[in-house]
Amino acid sequence: MNDNHTQQHSGTMDQIDRIVTLWQRARPELDFSSTEAIGRVVRLEYFITRRVLQDLARYDLNVGEFDVLAALRRHPPSFQLSPNQLQSMVLVSSGALTNRINRLESRGLVTRAQADHDRRGVIVTLTEEGFNVVEEAVKHHLAAESELAAALTEEEQQQFSALLKKILLTVED
Known part of the structure; x- marks a missing residue:
């Protein structure tokens, strides 16, 4: 999937689209399609962690x-x-x-x-x-997860989960 496909699908560019576009200009001979998926997972992890830390701070926990x-x-x-x-x-x-x-x-x-x-x-x-x-x-943690996942339908959440699981099964010990 190239950045044009991603942009057409979502209607707007995210940070990963911008990064991939710059790399494609700098190194057009390389394939950055995996960067679109993995980069988004890494970026999403940042936002999930930030939200989780906010919620845990009220309990003085890390x-x-x-x-x-x-x-x-x-x-x-x-x-x-x-x-x-x-x-x-x-x-x-x-x-x-x-x-x-x-x-x-x-x-x-x-x-x-x-x-x-x-x-x-x-x-x-x-x-x-x-x-x-x-x-x-745990109540706050689950509410935060629900809020973060709310951008996806239930079916999309199940598909997303299945795809992430597929990747994890190849790398977990």
């Missing part, structure tokens, strides 16, 4: 801390996981996870205790306050 609380919240009824389980869900180094847990524990949103079944193991548990914070934060 994305990493929210991820830990959300991972614990998704594991009822005990709302607890080992650091290894958490690490596989939030995809960060053990040091980064320890820092997140420390910050959340100092705020009273999680507790850390010795695991019953393993004296060397630790278990991280969502506190009542942590539960309440993540419950509210």
Whole structure:
């Protein structure tokens, strides 16, 4: 797809159209069609992150801390996981996870205790306050996602999701 096709389809140029147009002038022998899709995903990620950070700021959380609380919240009824389980869900180094847990524990949103079944193991548990914070934060997070996706019909959202999933399945471990 070239920039003329994209412009005709949407009726106006976005930042990616402008970038691709400049590259096509500078290097007409190269194919920039993948830049149109990938560039838009990267640009959209910027706006999504900015919106998510705005929403999380009201709870004094960053994305990493929210991820830990959300991972614990998704594991009822005990709302607890080992650091290894958490690490596989939030995809960060053990040091980064320890820092997140420390910050959340100092705020009273999680507790850390010795695991019953393993004296060397630790278990991280969502506190009542942590539960309440993540419950509210998830509501705002979902509302923000809905607002951002509202430019697409339900059918378009499903198509978009399927196409993104197709790409992700080729690059995920």
